[in-house]
Amino acid sequence: AQSVTQLGSHVSVSEGALVLLRCNYSSSVPPYLFWYVQYPNQGLQLLLKYTSAATLVKGINGFEAEFKKSETSFHLTKPSAHMSDAAEYFCAVRGFSGGYQKVTFGTGTKLQVIP
Amino acid sequence: DTAVSQTPKYLVTQMGNDKSIKCEQNLGHDTMYWYKQDSKKFLKIMFSYNNKELIINETVPNRFSPKSPDKAHLNLHINSLELGDSAVYFCASSPPLGGGEKLFFGSGTQLSVL
Numbered sequence: 001a002q003s004v005t006q007l008g009s010h011v012s013v014s015e016g017a018l019v020l021l022r023c024n025y026s027s028s029v030p031p032y033l034f035w036y037v038q039y040p041n042q043g044l045q046l047l048l049k050y051t052s053a054a055t056l057v058k059g060i061n062g063f064e065a066e067f068k069k070s071e072t073s074f075h076l077t078k079p080s081a082h083m084s085d086a087a088e089y090f091c092a093v094r095g096f097s098g099g100y101q102k103v104t105f106g107t108g109t110k111l112q113v114i115p
Numbered sequence: 116d117t118a119v120s121q122t123p124k125y126l127v128t129q130m131g132n133d134k135s136i137k138c139e140q141n142l143g144h145d146t147m148y149w150y151k152q153d154s155k156k157f158l159k160i161m162f163s164y165n166n167k168e169l170i171i172n173e174t175v176p177n178r179f180s181p182k183s184p185d186k187a188h189l190n191l192h193i194n195s196l197e198l199g200d201s202a203v204y205f206c207a208s209s210p211p212l213g214g215g216e217k218l219f220f221g222s223g224t225q226l227s228v229l
């Protein structure tokens with residue numbers, strides 16, 4: 001079964017500083033990996049996804065993530081944090097159940113941006 | 116137009132009551148899901164339907180009964196509500212495999228059982 005582990009339930013950065021949110025995956029097959037963002041009182045939105053093409057994936061709002069098979073990692077980064085980046089971030093992996101897609105989420109990392 | 120819409124947004128009720136949450140998507144997707152997000156923000160899949168057929172049932176108590184009258188709608192009925200059912204419930208939909216692998220989420224229904 002596929003799973004993801006997010007390291008750090010809370011991350012605080014200063015405005016303008018580098019954002020690094022960590023995610024490690026476990027998968028018996030080449031994984032499809034995702035980062036979703038959840039703003040307060042909203043549903044989740046896709047930030048970016050890795051589907052076995054380029055290992056460096058660029059997403060919306062200046063975020064990117066690098067797939068590293070040797071480290072089983074898919075960390076999310078952004079060079080310069082903005083106040084509007086404060087949100088909950090979820091790493092996710094796609095698995096299958098009976099031939100149908102099943103997406104499993106990590107426990108989330110809350111990003112706080114300090115002015 | 117909202118792609119995935121859920122109603123109600125907030126639901127406050129007493130233990131033992133029965134309640135329903137409705138979900139509709141206008142994206143033309145065949146697959147819809149219910150996820151439960153607990154107070155620690157942990158998001159867990161409950162059910163998935165593909166074209167009105169149940170395809171994933173993640174050991175959810177049988178007090179929870181999803182119903183899909185057509186592929187654009189997936190409702191969740193909960194009987195005999197318990198305190199532990201308090202959570203945010205998200206509906207989501209996705210295109211067929213190979214069509215983007217992206218989940219589209221509703222804005223959630225916050226259920227509070229008193």
